[in-house]
Amino acid sequence: MKKLKLFLILFFGYAILTIIMTYPVVFRFSSxxxxxxxxxxQNVWNMWWMKKSLMAGTHPYYTNLLHYPAGITLLFQTLNPFNGLISIPFQFFFKMEEVYNLVVLFSFVMSGVSMYYLVDYLLDRKLPAFVAGIVFTFCPFHFAHGLGHLQLIAMEWIPLYVLYLLKTYQEDRKINAILTALFWVLNSLCSWYYMIYCFVFTVIFVIFYMIKCGRKIIDNGFLKRLGMTILIFSVVMSPILMPMLYVKMTQNFTGEHNPEIWSADLESFFVPSGISTWGRRWFSGIWKDWTGNTAENSNYLGYIVLILSIYAVVKDRRCRFWAVAGLIFFVMALGPYPHIGGKQFSIPLPYLLFHRYIPFISFTGVPERFDIMLKLCMSVLVGYGITNLNEIILSIFKNKMRSRSITAMRWRIATVKIVFNGILAVLIGLEYLAIPYVTTKIEVPSFYRQMAKDIEHYGVIDIPSRPVTLYMATIHQKSLVGGYVSRPSLKALSFLDQTPIISTLMRGKPAPPSKLAQTLATSVFADFNIRYIITHNDQHLQFLEDILQLPVVHRADGITVYDCH
Structure with missing residues (x-):
């Protein structure tokens, strides 16, 4: 009961802070x-698809609702099935805007809660642990990927993985090894990046303590318990990972990121980016030169967090591991070559070696995202730093209050601790401020809802193909020719490239002569049961109306719909 009460206090505490830090979301929650x-x-479609596939009893990692008619594997899609699964009950009762927003807010709240549990385990200090949770969940990385990377917003299981890895090391209990595996699985079901980062953290942890403790790490049974964790994780995840390996070896995929572009700029750790309230207002002249985009170059540490972390490392020997791990993740985030002010310098960094010779590292392609592990380490260091400062302040305060009663002293000490930690929390929150939080309102053309009432199944060409096209697909629920996918295979793209008429509309290939084009269009649309072409601009107007002479069945709400039947 005591643990439940603490959880509820933490949950609602971070929930209130989340409402403040994501302003004006609370006023736009349903719209x-x-x-x-x-x-x-894309992630709205992912959540919708997870519900649809499970309700229909089909495999969630394959669909023919995208890249119709052949369909496409979703093994390399940013599917984040955990978010999809927890969204399913809400999809029965709420609009997709509300469902998506609930999942995002849940991640903000639970990321704070999970970091609290990690730091409280290490320090047994409630207030520093709460502030550490603020650092982690409201760091710029979280806000930046809030622009749309739902799989990366779901940071909430990383601290709990680390917590139970520590417990697995320190306590001879099998349940800890099992829970470590569980949280590794949950991280994997949110993002493949987080699966890899948990592995990298574990390697750093094992090497550090083997150097520090020698045979103790073997004698205390930790490696045996860790082996149990790896075995459980492998068994649980093998139904997904084994097909991924097979498909990766037998097919070629596009869309992989170039790590030289998606590396963290050294300046980005010390200057607020475009996601920051202060960065937008005062520092655009600096961050506009960084490579990548706002979602991937928001690595600002915050000077209060940086000072507290450095103080902790200098003051407390217990911080050595967190300092070493944080430094490693910092260097990895810099990518294969350092970037300063948008300029790349030809100095090879460790990431280059890992990217070339370790397959699962090369799979990532966005080294900047290692920043979240740096933020995890710094959140822990902030907890240590505040704890040490609290002890200094309280010792001074106690000396001045020796003549007071014990009860009065306790109240004064509690007040001083709350005020001091509260001030630090407010200052960190202000430094990380990213309001107004980015929101988007989508008006759904009436024709999409009209299609949803049609019980027939057929294909639709919706051009240009954009992420929002996937949201419209959740409304009309028909199959899309093409569709925005994280890692499409060359096999899937070959249909778009090689099929007449479709290659003209979707890949910009030259159109056939008029008479031949009409004949081919009639054949292609009939053979693949493609009913409508929906356009959002006039790019193909002449081809569709003058050459193919397709009848217009709807021209309103910013779209034009052509009947292919």
């Missing part, structure tokens, strides 16, 4: 999505 016009809508 806007907590994302920009990009990848967020």
């Amino acid at each position: 806007h999505f907590m994302c920009d016009g990009g990848d967020g809508f």
Whole structure:
């Protein structure tokens, strides 16, 4: 009961802070999505698809609702099935705007809660642990990927993985090894990046303590318990990982990131980016030169967090591991070559070696995202730093209050601790401020809802193909020719490239002569049961109306719909 009470206090405490830090979301909760016009809508489709596939009893990692008619594997899609699974009950009762926003807010709240548990385990100090949770969940990385990377917003299981890894090391209990595996699985079901980062953290942890403790790490049975964790994780995840390996070896995929572009700029750790309230206002002249985009170069540490972390490392020997791990993740985030002010310098960094010779590291392609592990380490260091400062302040305060009663002294000490930690929390929150939080309102053309009432199944060409096209697909629930996918295979793209008419509309290939084009269009649309072409601009107007002579069945709400039947 005591643990439940603490959890509820933490949950509602971080929930209140989340409402403040994500302003004006609370006033747009039912009308806007907590994302920009990009990848967020891919994740809306992901959640909708998870429900649809499970309700229909089909495999969630394959669909023919995208890249119709052949369909496409979703093994390399940013599917984040955990978010999809927890969204399913809400999809029966709420709008997709509300469902998506609930999942985002849940991640903000639970990321704070989980970091609290980690730091409280290490320090047994409630207030520093709460402030550490603020550092972790409201760091710029979280806000930046809030632009649409729902899989990366879900940071809430990383601290709990680390917590139970520590318990597995320190306590001879099998339950800790099992829970470590569980949280590793949960991280994997949110993001493949987080699965890899948990592995990298574990390697750093094992090497550090083997150097520090020698045979103790073997004698205390930790490696045996860790082996149990790895075995459980492998068994649970093998139904997904084994097909991924097979498909990766037998097919070629596109869309992989170039790590030289998606590396953290050294300046980005010390200057607020475009996601920051202060960065937008005062520092655009600096961050506009960084490579990548706002979602991937928001690595600002915050000077209060940096000072507290350095103080902790200098003052407390217990911080050595967190300092070493944080430094490693910092260097990895810099990518294969350092960037300063948008300029790349030809100095090879460790990431280059790992990217070339370790397959699962090369799979990532966005080294900047290692920043979240740096933020995890610094959140822990902030907890240590505040704890040490609290002890200094309280010792001074106690000396001045020796003549007071014990009860009065306790109240004064509690007040001083709350005020001091509260001031630090407010200052950190202000430094990390990212309001107004980016939201997007989408008006759904009436024709999409009209299609949803049609019980027939057929294909639709919706051009240009954008992430928001996937949101519209959740409305009309028909199959899309093409569709925005994280890692499409060359096999899937070959249909778009090689099929007449479709290659003209979707890949910009030259159109056939008029008479031949009409004949081919009739054949292609009939063979693949493609009913409508929906356009959002006039790019193909002449081809569709003058050459193919397709009848217009709807021209309103910013779209034009052509009947292919």
